[in-house]
Amino acid sequence: MSRFWSNLKYNMRRAKKIVPSIYLCIRFPFLYPRNRFTGLHYNNWKIHDKLKKLVNEAYNFGGKEEGYKMTVKNRWKWIQYNVLKWFHDDFLQVICCIPTHTELDAMDTGWRKAFGIQMCKEIKQALLDAGGRKLLHSYRISQIKEKYGSLCWYDCGAPHEVHKIIAKYEYISARTCIVCGKTADGLSRGWICPYCKKCAGDQELDEYYTEEMPFYGHYIYRSKDEKEAIDSSTNIKE
DSSP: OOOHHHHHHHHHHHHHHHHHHHHHHHOOOGSSSOOOTTOSSSSOOHHHHHHHHHHHHEEEEOOOTSSOEEEOOOHHHHHHHHHHHHHIIIIIHTTTOOSSSSSGGSSOHHHHHIIIIHHHHHHHHHOOOOOOHHHHOOOOOEEEEETEEEEEEESSOOOHHHHHHHHHHHHHHHBBOOOSSSSSOOSSSSSEEEEHHHHHHOOEEEEEOTOOOOOOOOOOOOOOHHHHHHHHHHHHOO
């Protein structure tokens, strides 16, 4: 009985996230959670493994001499493969396309609260300016995480302007409390993360935030002279 109530509470928590998740995915299509390899909204590994088995049973794969052509060797297995592929790639896409979370959920609470939506707005506008709605809908996030006290936002390729925006917020994240989103007072030791003094609690912070502290990001410069010096030394061209 206790397991029933715990499952019910878990499903209720997930249900509460459905409406805000749908809203975010409509505003920012790249936040829709997708399979990293297939790009599909839904993936069932048992069906995926069955498809791999069926395709080998249904087809002969010709070599270089035959131009790598696929020919049907078992018609019944071919029918099974195509029906199951339609069920997996099309039918389940419709049935299981309601998101209970978004890619942005992987961003730590403080950073999401401080600049998560604003970052998505800027990326969306940069994508629209560079390639219109086609590029906006084809843009894919591969991973969002924290590493060495700053945001890491990985994608599957994007225009230069998008990477400038990502670098800007990576820089900002290292100076933003990972818990509450306020300006951080320093970095924790051990597992490096930026905290304000309130959220740090008893943790000792390294107070390293000074104007002289160098930043080794990709596209952020503190002055025009610094930009020209870095560009000339690394042959970076905008």
